[in-house]
Amino acid sequence: MTAQVADTGVSAGRNADVDVDVLIVGAGPAGLALGVDLARRGVDALVVERADGLFPGSRGKGIQPRTMEVFDDLGVLDAIRAAGGPYPAGMIWQDGKRQGEHRMFDPAEASDDSPYAEPLMVPQWRTQEILFARLVELGGSVAFGRELLAVTQDRDGVTAEFASGAPVRARYLVGADGGRSTVRRALGIAMTGETVDPHPALVADVRVTGLDRDHWHVFPPRDGDDGFLAICPLAGTEDFQLAARFPEGTDLDLSLEGVRKVVAARSHLAPEAVTEVRWASDFRPRAALADRFRAGRVFLSGDAAHIHSPAGGQGLNTSVQDAYNLGWKLGSVLRGGAPEALLDSYEEERRPVAARMLGLSTAIHRGEARRSVRTTGQLGLGYRDSPLSADLREGLPKDALRAGDRAPDGSLPDGTRLFGAFRGPHWTLVAAGPETQAPALPVPTARIPAHESYGTGLFLIRPDGYVGWAGGTASGLREYATRLGVLGQALSQDLPQDLA
Known part of the structure; x- marks a missing residue:
């Protein structure tokens, strides 16, 4: 079913009954981070998630230095660091032989003003588990299996209706429900973007034998082959993340047998070296930016507002920082006596940052820019032009x-x-x-x-x-x-x- 949104134009009164202060749609990195931030501010918030559980894949596996600073403040950095590890050096293979190492990004050293110098690798499913645990520790919760159908807002609140269960009335609603955001579509907000790469990609979490866990293994295209294969050990797990590029128009086979064929065709490994496929995705790299991040009492955050190429590791990090920006503003309005006009600064500050990060991700994907802490670490991002500065x-x-x-x-x-x-x-x-x-x-x-x-x-x-x-x-x-x-x-x- 397609969600619908309406503005009745009728005021329910300043003291209109609400179930929660903030309803967050989507239990991804942005939704969970926002839930954590609001919970520690004493804001009554509820996270709802269409799926029956948290996202199971590694997808956004890079935690950038600025996001580590955010996680430090949110009280989850120790758990994040314990769960992950540094990015390994790349190892180039050709005809079954190692051709040498290469760095995936320019190295950097910690300093007095920047204690976290290099990105950390943590599979997305683990990051979300840690944020979820922190949310529960702070008294928050996630309602799983709640599919949003309709959103109706008036001057005093938002009502969300679901495929099952009772409607929820909130003072504000945040759509953090991913690139195919039901909330964004319900609001009628368009996304402007482009296809970053017309070639489809297979991304999967697999168990593999015959490869060491000290390197990110890269198998360049062979003669007559239109794609490459990369197999990266996921820190803190027994899994590898596999990525393979295919010719335009290819229908990808996400089964164990299909993945085995790709690995055998593009590397020296035998098909049976792939012992398990734990999660797999047919990924089409795209970059897109929502035309607006706010409509009345409804906000967009994370992938619902911006869709990135995975190159450079900007998507999850930009999403978490959306939540970090919006969280204190909602808390100030709801609990600190700040004027509601403060919430206007969310779009004013975050949309230009998202646009910049989209451009960077696309440039790195196309080989027009190189990964480095200076460019991808997000430590240099700021809001000098903000009305709050x-x-x-x-x-x-x-x-x-x-x-x-x-x-x-x-x-x-x-x-x-x-x-x-x-x-x-x-x-x-x-x-x-x-x-x-x-x-x-x-x-x-x-x-x-x-x-x-x-x-x-x-x-x-x-x-x-x-x-x-x-x-x-x-x-x-x-x-x-x-x-x-x-x-x-x-x-x-x-x-x-x-x-x-």
Whole structure:
């Protein structure tokens, strides 16, 4: 059945009965991450999932450095790191012989301001299990087997109807239900995109004998062959992820026998070397961006808003960071007294980032760009042009940290770290430099010496780890807090008068 959406134009009243504050459709990385973020903010949210369980495949297996920082804040990084491992070097094979290693991406080293230097490999199914466990630990839940049929919204809420079970009434709804998003189609939001590669690809999680687990094994096309084969050990498991490219128009055989034929034809391995196919997919690389990320009280997040080529590992990471951006804003509006207009900044901030990451993924897929932490790690992404970014300093060096940038990590005099001060659903004030006066605000304050990354001055760090406001003194902070409204009523009441 096709979901439908309607706006009745009828107000149900400010105190209209709701079942939950936020209904999240889809229990993928974006939906689960959003559920975790809202749960720790005390927001009553429910995740619903059409399938009977979590996604079973490895698909998005790369966790980029910026997403590791997000997972640190959400309380799941230790479990993620324990479940995964580093990317192995590639091993090129030809006629059954090893031709030599090659790096899959340019190496990088951790630094004081960026503690996570290189991507981590964790199969998507395991990442989702960890996020799900964290959600349950925080008191959240997922309702499986709930197929969305219709969405009706008015000025005070959204009603979702399902193929089975009672309707759910929520103040807001977030469509995180994948590239074929029922929510997006119900809203009538188009996606603009292109086919990245007309050649279909087989992607499968398999058990294989005869290959070491220290390398990403690559079998280039043989003479007269139109495709390649790559078999990558999935860290923390006994599985390999297999990827094979085929001529345009090929009908793929996803069975064990079909996979065995591909492996035998394109490598030195015998068919029986493939002992099991645990998950398989017929993948058609495409890049597409939703024309809007919001319609009234309904938002799009993750693959429902942007579809990536897997090259460069940007899809899952961009999706998680959609959730991280939206979560604190919904929490501020629902629990912190912030104006609803704050939610407008979600699309303003995230859609340009998604567009940029789509372009990068496509360029890497086509061999026009190379993987590196600088390009794919997402540490350099920010929101300088956002209406939430205010920087009152003048004459800054070209490379200075500015409002809208990711707030770097750093050592504190007591041996702790800035990321430790940022951790949690709050704003944080950083006072850098011995002469910088920090006002008494109802938010945690970190006082640091003049810092290589921060220089000197005051920096108000958003709950998602970006600099919201920056100034040489506290002058103007009251205006920012009043305009934005995201620090709650206590800030406006307790802010000293000399900060006006």
